[in-house]
Amino acid sequence: MEVVEKERSKGRSQSEKIGRIKYNQQLLKRALSEIEDVKLMLRTVVAGLGGAGFLSFKKPFIEKIACVDELDSEVLELIYESGGQGILPKDLASRLSQFKLKRHQATRRILRMNKRMEKEIGMKVAERRGWHWALTSFAFESWGESEKPQNEADSTA
16 A cells, blocks of 8 residues: 555656646757856856857857858958958958858958857957958968968978
């Protein structure tokens, strides 16, 4: 008799009470919120180490975060080539005519790349200088570090 009483006292599980689908949705929401907390903690650590100079970001890492497709990579490459003065969105669009990019689309792409970078590591990849777009000092240094080994290898050959 004692065994039967113990089984009864246990009662129904949560999935039986509210339904299996609703219970699974609750578990999924809880797991996703915990993942977001971990991502936030990771972003904080990366931003702290990067800002203190302990982490140096390379071009592939920045491209992986900021760029969604080939066009984003091309836009960043043209901005890097323009140097410190920057480049106008209409010049970006004219140089990337094979992608049928318009000037306002170039600006929107840059803003989206900035948003992704800001979300991940807390820094922007490009900034406005007047009407021109130029790489931030953080991105310019990262690009320059990636370019140095290739240039040194070319000069020794």
